[in-house]
Amino acid sequence: xxxxxxxxxxxxxxxxxxxxxxxxxxxxxxxxxxxxxxxxxxxxxxxxxxxxxxxxxxxxxxxxxxxxxxxxxxxxxxxxxxxxxxxxxxxxxxxxxxxxxxxxxxxxxxxxxxxxxxxxxxxxxxxxxxxxxxxxxxxxxxxxxxxxxxxxxxxxxxxxxxxxxxxxxxxxxxxxxxxxxxxxxxxxxxxxxxxxxxxxxxxxxxxxxxxxxxxxxxxxxxxxxxxxxxxxxxxxxxxxxxxxxxxxxxxxxxxxxxxxxxxxxxxxxxxxxxxxxxxxxxxxxxxxxxxxxxxxxxxxxxxxxxxxxxxxxxxxxxxxxxxxxxxxxxxxxxxxxxxxxxxxxxxxxxxxxxxxxxxxxxxxxxxxxxxxxxxxxxxxxxxxxxxxxxxxxxxxxxxxxxxxxxxxxxxxxxxxxxxxxxxxxxxxxxxxxxxxxxxxxxxxxxxxxxxxxxxxxxxxxxxxxxxxxxxxxxxxxxxxxxxxxxxxxxxxxxxxxxxxxxxxxxxxxxxxxxxxxxxx
Amino acid sequence: xxxxxxxxxxxxxxxxxxxxxxxxxxxxxxxxxxxxxxxxxxxxxxxxxxxxxxxxxxxxxxxxxxxxxxxxxxxxxxxxxxxxxxxxxxxxxxxxxxxxxxxxxxxxxxxxxxxxxxxxxxxxxxxxxxxxxxxxxxxxxxxxxxxxxxxxxxxxxxxxxxxxxxxxxxxxxxxxxxxxxxxxxxxxxxxxxxxxxxxxxxxxxxxxxxxxxxxxxxxxxxxxxxxxxxxxxxxxxxxxxxxxxxxxxxxxxxxxxxxxxxxxxxxxxxxxxxxxxxxxxxxxxxxxxxxxxxxxxxxxxxxxxxxxxxxxxxxxxxxxxxxxxxxxxxxxxxxxxxxxxxxxxxxxxxxxxxxxxxxxxxxxxxxxxxx
Numbered sequence: 001x002x003x004x005x006x007x008x009x010x011x012x013x014x015x016x017x018x019x020x021x022x023x024x025x026x027x028x029x030x031x032x033x034x035x036x037x038x039x040x041x042x043x044x045x046x047x048x049x050x051x052x053x054x055x056x057x058x059x060x061x062x063x064x065x066x067x068x069x070x071x072x073x074x075x076x077x078x079x080x081x082x083x084x085x086x087x088x089x090x091x092x093x094x095x096x097x098x099x100x101x102x103x104x105x106x107x108x109x110x111x112x113x114x115x116x117x118x119x120x121x122x123x124x125x126x127x128x129x130x131x132x133x134x135x136x137x138x139x140x141x142x143x144x145x146x147x148x149x150x151x152x153x154x155x156x157x158x159x160x161x162x163x164x165x166x167x168x169x170x171x172x173x174x175x176x177x178x179x180x181x182x183x184x185x186x187x188x189x190x191x192x193x194x195x196x197x198x199x200x201x202x203x204x205x206x207x208x209x210x211x212x213x214x215x216x217x218x219x220x221x222x223x224x225x226x227x228x229x230x231x232x233x234x235x236x237x238x239x240x241x242x243x244x245x246x247x248x249x250x251x252x253x254x255x256x257x258x259x260x261x262x263x264x265x266x267x268x269x270x271x272x273x274x275x276x277x278x279x280x281x282x283x284x285x286x287x288x289x290x291x292x293x294x295x296x297x298x299x300x301x302x303x304x305x306x307x308x309x310x311x312x313x314x315x316x317x318x319x320x321x322x323x324x325x326x327x328x329x330x331x332x333x334x335x336x337x338x339x340x341x342x343x344x345x346x347x348x349x350x351x352x353x354x355x356x357x358x359x360x361x362x363x364x365x366x367x368x369x370x371x372x373x374x375x376x377x378x379x380x381x382x383x384x385x386x387x388x389x390x391x392x393x394x395x396x397x398x399x400x401x402x403x404x405x406x407x408x409x410x411x412x413x414x415x416x417x418x419x420x421x422x423x424x425x426x427x428x429x430x431x432x433x434x435x436x437x438x439x440x441x442x443x444x445x446x447x448x449x450x451x452x453x454x455x456x457x458x459x460x461x462x463x464x465x466x467x468x469x470x471x472x473x474x475x476x477x478x479x480x481x482x483x484x485x486x487x488x489x490x491x492x493x494x495x496x497x498x499x500x501x502x503x504x505x506x507x508x509x510x511x512x513x514x515x516x517x518x519x520x
Numbered sequence: 521x522x523x524x525x526x527x528x529x530x531x532x533x534x535x536x537x538x539x540x541x542x543x544x545x546x547x548x549x550x551x552x553x554x555x556x557x558x559x560x561x562x563x564x565x566x567x568x569x570x571x572x573x574x575x576x577x578x579x580x581x582x583x584x585x586x587x588x589x590x591x592x593x594x595x596x597x598x599x600x601x602x603x604x605x606x607x608x609x610x611x612x613x614x615x616x617x618x619x620x621x622x623x624x625x626x627x628x629x630x631x632x633x634x635x636x637x638x639x640x641x642x643x644x645x646x647x648x649x650x651x652x653x654x655x656x657x658x659x660x661x662x663x664x665x666x667x668x669x670x671x672x673x674x675x676x677x678x679x680x681x682x683x684x685x686x687x688x689x690x691x692x693x694x695x696x697x698x699x700x701x702x703x704x705x706x707x708x709x710x711x712x713x714x715x716x717x718x719x720x721x722x723x724x725x726x727x728x729x730x731x732x733x734x735x736x737x738x739x740x741x742x743x744x745x746x747x748x749x750x751x752x753x754x755x756x757x758x759x760x761x762x763x764x765x766x767x768x769x770x771x772x773x774x775x776x777x778x779x780x781x782x783x784x785x786x787x788x789x790x791x792x793x794x795x796x797x798x799x800x801x802x803x804x805x806x807x808x809x810x811x812x813x814x815x816x817x818x819x820x821x822x823x824x825x826x827x828x829x830x831x832x833x834x835x836x837x838x839x840x841x842x843x844x845x846x847x848x849x850x851x852x853x854x855x856x857x858x859x860x861x862x863x864x865x866x867x868x869x870x871x872x873x874x875x876x877x878x879x880x881x882x883x884x885x886x887x888x889x890x891x
Contacts, residue, residue, distance in 0.1 A: 322764070343767030360765045361765070362759075363759040364758070365758060366755065366759075370755075373751075374755065377748060383748050386747055386749065388747060388751055390745070390746070433803075
């Protein structure tokens with residue numbers, strides 16, 4: 001351990017600021033696994049502390065302990081220097097801790113003001129004082145520069161504004177310590193910038209913020225100090241001004257990581273997957289994909305960028321044959337496959353990595369060898385005359401799991417027992433090992449640790465250099481940009497523009513927010 | 521590539537060891553449950569002034585003490601294997617088949633009618649009667665499957681309701697169109713040559729039905745773990761989302777799993793008619809279908825477990841009479857014991873509380889997937 005421990009002795013403005021929160025020696029075990037092992041963090045007044053770690057490193061556990069959702073096995077929490085015991089979220093709120101979860105806890109049909117006061121409503125006699133709620137909201141939003149319309153229905157607001165409402169909710173409850181869990185996951189680049197501006201305003205007002213993320217770049221722009229957690233331990237606390245992306249990645253993963261994979265030149269060939277005026281309905285019957293046409297050629301990666309929920313899921317499903325297209329056509333190697341289901345498309349060489357790894361990509365309680373044959377169980381050599389041959393499945397699975405570095409490479413292990421990254425590798429092993437011609441990868445690295453991300457990116461590029469046609473759908477701009485040869489942006493179910501991989505955040509952001517390209 | 525070739529030899533013995541560990545893990549929980557329930561039974565006996573050692577001795581003797589006792593146990597266990605399998609197959613597809621009772625009655629009346637008409641064909645007639653049973657049960661079981669797959673009707677509700685339909689339909693048929701001239705209300709007696717033969721001289725009335733039940737259990741095992749259909753049924757049961765992403769039809773597998781279950785429970789009814797009673801008399805044996813749920817629960821929805829569970833149920837019933845005969849303990853106590861066993865098997869947390877967390881670790885994570 002050569003990492004420097006800079007936690008206590010920070011330089012700069014917040015060094016003199018009083019410590020508002022200290023978690024000392026927090027340990028929490030789930031069965032034999034120590035999710036938090038003697039973790040200590042300190043948060044000063046007016047500071048933004050980044051909490052960085054891979055998925056499963058123990059960040060969420062620590063914050064759930066702070067919010068009273070888990071009881072620590074040992075360790076103590078101090079607020080303003082006074083030891084406290086936090087039994088439940090109510091306790092946490094009353095001590096000035098506010099949490100903005102990754103998934104919002106708003107009630108869509110209610111107005112902004114109603115949502116904000118929910119559970120702590122101002123009353124007039126026995127009745128709800130709605131006017132009071134509106135006034136309180138207006139005051140708050142003025143004081144912190146968080147612009148919202150108190151009378152707007154939450155359902156009508158963009159995700160960025162909804163997040164603002166979440167923050168206001170905690171401020172209404174007089175939070176002094178704000179915990180944000182992966183707050184930028186659902187935002188466009190512009191919305192992210194707005195959020196950062198708001199956060200800076202808040203700390204200037206004396207609030208303290210814990211910012212949880214696994215994205216390195218973000219923290220450099222916004223935080224004062226960063227505590228890095230790995231495998232339940234604090235590996236280091238660094239001053240943001242004195243560090244860089246490379247160091248953070250190394251601390252987070254424990255080894256040097258290639259942040260940007262090298263891309264070789266390829267020459268795109270024949271179009272292999274194409275959609276023509278494709279219309280797909282969502283589960284609720286809305287036109288989730290609205291007349292999308294696109295073409296993926298062999299040897300290229302076509303990236304689809306966009307904010308979550310703009311039709312990406314439905315587009316991928318319809319191309320893979322999992323969901324029926326309302327109208328329009330899908331072509332695979334020139335053949336019209338619109339009427340075919342997922343099974344015949346797979347037999348024609350289409351591989352699909354669905355975005356919902358846990359419930360769509362794998363049967364969690366199947367052994368890995370069964371999952372490895374989930375799509376080919378009905379084809380020789382795994383099957384003949386209606387019988388299946390588990391031995392053959394096991395042998396093939398053992399080969400695939402090794403080739404794709406799945407840990408453990410044990411064909412008998414349940415999928416459930418694997419980490420997110422290894423589950424995803426197991427899916428890649430299944431989808432790629434059959435030498436498919438076309439690959440649809442939907443958010444292949446969501447919730448996957450940095451080490452596995454690097455591996456998955458390499459695999460995608462390797463498939464590309466082998467001449468496969470790859471459609472990459474991702475919410476991570478950086479990912480789309482570093483892997484794709486061309487990028488289309490999807491907004492409200494329509495392709496609103498196409499750019500090259502060297503497009504700026506600005507350009508992409510505007511498209512992702514629905515401004516159509518003007519230049520073409 | 522060349523390195524991975526060594527795989528087969530390497531995997532075999534760990535796979536076998538894992539299988540043994542799984543089996544041991546699956547057995548340990550029911551065993552603990554049985555021990556606890558017997559302890560509770562002992563307390564009840566002591567409180568009511570009986571000697572538990574004598575009583576349990578009699579219970580054991582009545583169940584396994586002599587060839588005749590073993591025969592009685594097997595005779596009791598046979599239909600339970602069928603109705604237990606009926607629940608297990610559906611459960612593997614993620615469905616609760618509570619319709620075993622009705623399916624059992626449908627099977628019984630089918631066997632009784634076909635057996636009575638084709639009895640002159642001898643063994644051939646018996647085979648035809650059983651085949652007719654399986655078919656009738658298949659169609660009967662498919663009804664809730666269709667209702668679920670195409671109309672979204674929950675199978676628990678429909679199978680429960682169809683129990684009444686099945687029981688009363690079978691009763692009506694036995695008492696009206698197919699009623700015999702005899703004194704005992706019910707269908708015509710089936711020709712002796714068309715009945716399921718007895719197993720062996722010493723085993724009392726235990727018949728080849730038990731062998732058929734073992735064959736059925738083996739068939740269910742092969743179906744679930746060695747066929748494409750079984751692979752799909754299990755995938756659908758564990759994760760409908762992943763199954764449909766992999767291109768498997770949820771509806772078809774739902775219908776098939778319930779239909780196969782129906783045909784197994786119906787075979788249980790057929791076996792009772794062709795092997796034990798020789799006809800369907802009214803009132804007919806009751807609760808075999810419902811007890812199948814308990815048997816499947818106890819057997820963790822695995823064919824081997826179902827056989828063991830059925831033998832436990834069968835043995836308890838067989839031993840109860842001996843117990844009542846030689847002590848003052850009423851035979852209903854065995855119902856209490858079985859109920860406690862089931863309670864403990866389902867309420868895993870309760871057992872955890874009693875014997876500590878280690879038991880759960882031993883039994884493995886699959887425990888969570890119980891009913």
